[in-house]
Amino acid sequence: xxxxxxxxLDIVTNSIDAGANLIEIEVKADTxxxxxxINIKDNGKGMSKETVEKVTNPFFTSRKVxxxxxxxxxxxxxxxxxxxxxxxxxxxxxxxxxTAEFKLNHIDRAPLGKIEESIxxxxxxxxxxxxxxxxDVNGKRxxxxxxxxxxxxxxLSIRSPKVLMWIKDYIKENIDKI
Amino acid sequence: MNIxxxxxxxxxxxxxxxxxxITFDNVYIGDLLSVVMSNAKENSIWITIxxxxxxxxxxxxxxxxxxxxxxNMDVDEDTVEKxxxxxxxxxxxxxxxxxxxxxxxxxEN
Numbered sequence: 001x002x003x004x005x006x007x008x009l010d011i012v013t014n015s016i017d018a019g020a021n022l023i024e025i026e027v028k029a030d031t032x033x034x035x036x037x038i039n040i041k042d043n044g045k046g047m048s049k050e051t052v053e054k055v056t057n058p059f060f061t062s063r064k065v066x067x068x069x070x071x072x073x074x075x076x077x078x079x080x081x082x083x084x085x086x087x088x089x090x091x092x093x094x095x096x097x098x099t100a101e102f103k104l105n106h107i108d109r110a111p112l113g114k115i116e117e118s119i120x121x122x123x124x125x126x127x128x129x130x131x132x133x134x135x136d137v138n139g140k141r142x143x144x145x146x147x148x149x150x151x152x153x154x155x156l157s158i159r160s161p162k163v164l165m166w167i168k169d170y171i172k173e174n175i176d177k178i
Numbered sequence: 179m180n181i182x183x184x185x186x187x188x189x190x191x192x193x194x195x196x197x198x199x200i201t202f203d204n205v206y207i208g209d210l211l212s213v214v215m216s217n218a219k220e221n222s223i224w225i226t227i228x229x230x231x232x233x234x235x236x237x238x239x240x241x242x243x244x245x246x247x248x249x250n251m252d253v254d255e256d257t258v259e260k261x262x263x264x265x266x267x268x269x270x271x272x273x274x275x276x277x278x279x280x281x282x283x284x285x286e287n
Contacts, residue, residue, distance in 0.1 A: 001212045058235030059260065073232050074211060 001074060003113025004038060004102075009121060010071035011040050011098055016126045018044025018096065025119075026134040027112060029104055035084070036104045036112075043095040052090050075100050082106035116171040119144070120164045127159070135175050142174040179203070179286065181244055181267060184223070188281050190246065193253050193268040194261045202243035205282055207275050211236050218242065223282070225275045229253045234260045242266065248275045 001007050008025060015023045020042035028037045047055065054060040058073040075098075076086040083103040090096040102109045119133055123146065133144040149167065150158055157163070181200040185192060206218035207225040211232055218224055220241035226233060229251050237245055245261070247253055250272040261268045271278060 002210060006212070058232045070211075070215075070232070070235060073235065077211070077230050077232055 001078070002110060004036075004078075004110050005113040005115040005118040007071070007075045007078065007100070008038060008040065008115065009118040011075065012042075012118075012122050012131075014071060015040065015042035015044050015096065016122070016129065018042065018046070020044035020095065021129040022132075023129060024132040024134070026136065027115065028134075028136040029138070031104060031138055034104045036102045036109065038100045039097065040099075041095065041097040046092040046094050046096055047088075047090040048092055052088050055088065056086065072098070078102075078110065082109040114172075115175070116168045119171060120168045123167065124159055124164055133171065135178065137178045140178045142171075142178055144171055144174070184282070184285070185269060187285055188271065188278060190269040190271050193247075193258050193270055194266070196244075196267040196269075197265055200243055200267065205279060206242075207279060215240060225278060227251050227275070229257060231257045231260060233257065234264065234266060237261075237266050238264055244269060246271065246278060248273060248278060 012023055012025065022043045024041045026039040028039070055072050056076045058070055060069070072086070072088070079086045079100045079102055083106055084101040087099040088096065119131065122131065130145070130147045135142045146158060153163065179202060181196060181202065182198045184190065185196065202221050202223045204219050204222040205225065206214065206222045208214040208218065209226050209228050211228065214224065214226070215236050218240055221243050223244050223246055224237060224242045225246045225248055227247065227249050229247055231254060233245055234257055244267040247268060247270045250270070253268055253270065258268060
């Protein structure tokens with residue numbers, strides 16, 4: 001994928017398909033240790049050990065539908081081609097945690113891209129879950145939590161266009177500030 | 179054009195079995211798999227430097243005729259194995275994508 005935010009969109013969609021109602025995404029960049037780490041943790045239905053071993057094989061989920069089932073194989077390849085790795089920890093009925101680490105200054109590492117677009121897309125197309133996004137650059141953090149937004153909104157839906165627009169701008173502004 | 183013809187004319191190395199009946203009518207060059215997936219057309223020769231098993235999945239999804247790995251890249255063993263199983267030929271060459279594309283272009287005219 002051209003941007004890491006598109007990989008994130010793909011993996012989070014897996015979480016939602018797995019019935020998660022709480023998803024935590026952390027993007028952490030450390031210039032001293034020279035890594036960029038994406039961590040996506042959900043409380044979905046989880047996977048058996050056997051399934052975890054198979055999900056990075058593109059032929060495990062490959063279907064005749066565009067962009068379906070290749071999320072994890074593509075992310076794994078992208079991370080490994082940047083001297084990084086992909087790790088999946090999962091427990092049935094508990095949830096799944098996907099970690100992708102890239103060498104931060106690797107020339108082939110795609111930029112994070114428009115993470116605010118990925119988040120608003122996820123919020124727009126799915127319901128009944130909370131999402132926490134943590135952006136951390138050298139320990140400077142920005143945390144976005146839909147639960148807090150919903151409290152402020154009261155009866156107004158988080159999926160209404162105006163709210164989504166605000167969320168997009170809010171995330172972008174705060175990331176740019178770091 | 180016939181794939182056997184292409185192999186002969188461009189003096190390509192063959193990593194898998196090749197069914198002589200396979201033809202192609204288009205060429206696509208790309209290394210970013212997600213972009214290849216959305217833009218390459220069926221019955222194409224796909225020119226790439228990628229060698230991971232994922233290329234076979236992409237080729238299978240969009241019905242690519244054959245994968246042509248350029249720049250002398252070593253193709254992973256499991257990639258060859260799966261390509262054989264699915265009947266997708268993998269060809270290799272030490273030339274660049276530009277060079278082989280030019281040669282294919284000449285052949286077609």
